[in-house]
Amino acid sequence: MSKSFIYDEIANKIAFQIRNGILKAGDKLPSVRTLCQEHGISMNTAKRIFLELEAQSLIESKPQSGFFVSKLLYLNLPLPEISRPSLIANNTEPNELITKVYSNMGREGVTLFSISVPSGNLLPLAKLKKEILYATRELREGGTEYEPLQGNVKLRRMIAARSLAWGGNLHEDDLITASGGMNSISFCLMALGKPGDTIAMESPCYPGTFQLAISLGFKVLELPTHPVTGLEIEALKKAIPKINLCFLVPNFNTPLGSCMPDEHKKEITALLAKHGIPLIEDDVYGDLYFGSQRPKCCKSFDLEGNVLWCSSVSKTLAPGYRVGWIAPGKYKDKLLKLKLVHSIASVSLIQEAVGNFLKTGRYENHLQQLRRTLKNNYQNYVHTIAEHFPEGTKTSRPQGGLGLWLELNKQTDTTELYDLAIKKNISIAPGRMFTLQNQFQNCMRLCIGLPWSDDIKFKLKQLGSLAKMIR
Amino acid sequence: MSKSFIYDEIANKIAFQIRNGILKAGDKLPSVRTLCQEHGISMNTAKRIFLELEAQSLIESKPQSGFFVSKLLYLNLPLPEISRPSLIANNTEPNELITKVYSNMGREGVTLFSISVPSGNLLPLAKLKKEILYATRELREGGTEYEPLQGNVKLRRMIAARSLAWGGNLHEDDLITASGGMNSISFCLMALGKPGDTIAMESPCYPGTFQLAISLGFKVLELPTHPVTGLEIEALKKAIPKINLCFLVPNFNTPLGSCMPDEHKKEITALLAKHGIPLIEDDVYGDLYFGSQRPKCCKSFDLEGNVLWCSSVSKTLAPGYRVGWIAPGKYKDKLLKLKLVHSIASVSLIQEAVGNFLKTGRYENHLQQLRRTLKNNYQNYVHTIAEHFPEGTKTSRPQGGLGLWLELNKQTDTTELYDLAIKKNISIAPGRMFTLQNQFQNCMRLCIGLPWSDDIKFKLKQLGSLAKMIR
Secondary structure, three states, X not given: OOHHHHHHHHHHHHHHHHHOOOOOOOOEOOOHHHHHHHHOOOHHHHHHHHHHHHHOOOEEEEOOOEEEEOOOOOOOOOOOOOOOOOOOOOOOOOHHHHHHXXXXXXXXXXXXXXXXXXXXXXXXXXXXXXXXXXXXXXXXXXXXXXXXXXXXXXXXXXXXXXHHXXXXXXXXXXXXXXXXXXXXXXXXXXXXXXXXXXXXEEOOXXXXXXXXXXXXXXXXXXXXEEOOOEEOHHHHHHHHHHOOEEEEOOEOOOOOOOEOOHHHHHHHHHHHHHOOOOEEEEOOOOOOEOOOOOOOOHHHHOOOOOEEEEEEOOOOOOHHXXXXXXXXXXXXXXXXXXXXXXXXXXXXXXXXXXXXXXXXXXXXXXXXXXXXXXXXXXXXXXXXXXXXXXXXXXXXXXXXXXXXXEXXXXXXXXXHHHXXXXXXXXXXXXXXXXXXOOOOOOEEEEEOOOOOOHHHHHHHHHHHHHHXXXX | OOHHHHHHHHXXXXXXXXXXXXXXXXXXXXXXXXXXXXXXXXXXXXXXXXXXXXXXXXXXXXXXXXXXEOOOXXXXXXXXXXXXXXXXXXXXXXXHHHHHHHHOOOOOOOEEOXXXXXXXXXOOHHHHHHHHHHHHHHOHHHHOOXXXXXXXXXXXXXHHHHHHHHOOOOOHHHOEEEOOHHHHHHHHHHHHOOOOOEEEEEOOOOHHHHHHHHHOOOEEEEEOEEOOOEEOHHHHHHHHHHOXXXXXXXXXXXXXXXXXXXXXXXXXXXXXXXXXOOEEEEOOOXXXXXXXXXXXXXXXXXXXXXXXXXXXXXXXXXXXHOOEEEEOHHHHHHHHHHHHHHHOOOOHHHHHHHHHHHHOOHHHHHHHHHHHHHHHXXXXXXXXXXXXXXXXXXXXXXXXXXXXXXXXXXOOOHHHHHHHHHHOOEEOEEHHHHOXXXXXXXXXXXXXXXXXXXXXXXXXXXXXXXXXXXX
């Protein structure tokens, strides 16, 4: 067994125990020496494990006493329940609710806890501007020409290079660009599915995906999903005979922020390949990890080319740029044809600018900063929620990404809470938005991508007071 | 009857007679005085009619002698036949041919007669760059934010304002933006059709459209199309019971460059509305008229909101920008939902830049110049073809747009010609690309959007020699 494999395995096991409350806040961890003896590892490896867990804010060191499960972070807020959706594709779209929430988003002065993008204040705006100017100068005919069908080669090369960080080993030729993440997923669903097909998804999941699936005439089968480890494998196994496609967000999916353990990713990838069910993997949040290491993807374990790995810069750099991509594995020809007939090409100029931004290393610097900010925000949110929300409020423990999932008292209707909050210029995303079934009425998602400030803290407090009012 | 209506009617009648060879090159036209008497119109109106026909290069004035049908322009090259496709949706895609032609387009040093976009030399590149820079400075968060779903309001306002020129009378709220013209059409077809539906189209037509339709599972019914007046109304009438959708390019469609007379537009629009068949109207070439007046659209006659008018800046300004739009009439809600689920939004920055370019009036100046250039190119092409192509070569008489359609001797196979020409670094678009049936094997389309030069003339000569060789 390789050294890095042992290291990962032990760190993940301890993290799992902490996240699931098996190890509780304040519990003492074994000493470095004990860990070495128990697992037959070196002192250096044991130390790296503790540093990793500390980087994830799961443990804290006390001088002369050793490591303890972090007291500060979770403040004993319990974890939401594992979801238990009905296992029949029984789709009732929350259209009115979604329309209401979206239509209020454009209003001046509203605090947008409801959206899942980083605020402009957290983005490298000046540097991006320079890249755009540079692209207009350097690109042939100033970017007015059609780009090659597969997309800007510089951008694809950089995405391929970055794939090493998650064990992807992609080549530029494995990638096709698209107009943002949703457009990538749309191409995958159109290329591989047909009306009447059933698609498996996490529950809860991002509303845009099931709206897309339903608009294409698919049936959506929501599967039980754990707030820490993501999709339940056993549920997927049972669903295999019923499904034609599978769509997953294994890394920091919205709204839960869960991260599927590597062994689950590997197992699911093999299982779906064995049954010839294409896996569309949305990795749009993968770079926003709070720990010290980029999580792997299902694509990392894809031996058959059965995984269509999709991502974009919409959650990390510039939602308005609409730059996304797909590594479609063995489905590349289908995807290329589809891109051609539906859009001919992507926007030359913007893809060139993003390609250059990635090339100069500015993207990595920016991501480091953004991850730090999001992790701090998450901790600040949880502190404020612990203090000001009704007793019994449960919160997810996202290991990355842009969202925090709250589960309130069973009687609390977050759609009602939405109506009260929007009057105070606070927009939240009620739980019912994230499912096609009657569940999550007492849940909501809060975006942690807003820069932390007294005003944000005040708005969270207000939200807590409103939640107490309607209990 | 209004004055401008009489003016249009008479000018169109004479133009029709010239284009169809009823009036022949060198024929004398009635004098201004005779025209006044025959039609009961004023001297001024009669003079305007002759000026309009002169602007279209259909007639020329000789001092002291009056007006004559232009000898220079057509050089007695006959018009191609009206198309007679099989009236059964019988779709054999020319996939191999299309792949071959497309894949050679990227080669260095190839003269691209095969593409249907204006060359970068004919575009206002420096001014566009300035608009991009300006947009990065002026747009909130430098354009990194999501745009409102319906699209940039400045751009929609300008498109609405410009619609007055073709009798459109649109409001900004009637328009939805998309990522280019094909993306607009893709949204329309997806919103209104379903697999198994039959869609009526002109024959020949742009390959991208039938590839899209077939990829969505539609059957394509090609209809007889006249090289001057476009789709044959009688054929459409007979097809009504068989079709679910109709897609037309009434103004300067590629490859023919035909322009449907207003009364046809009006009749077709009413006919389709009466039978509840949505009309998707692609007006992407509408601004590239060679005459003095912007032609109307079917949308100009749309009383029921049954026409989905689509256009873009891909043929006039910047193919690589991917800026298009739809005025979807009563289907607006469906289209908005579709845009949301497939793409969320368009690219903020580029839409703002194009919106500003339209607003400053630079677009109109550019179009005036581009139209002049294209018209001159067309005349130069026809001269060269008359001189160097095999006897009996027929050419379309485009009244605008970017393409010239050639019909060679029945025995000439333009796919074979393609193979010979590409060896000499000349790329043409063989006729078989523009149909799903076995027709047009002796035809081809040449792009007139390349700046005229000795080299282009030489390449045309070469092409003529090759065509003579394989007769």
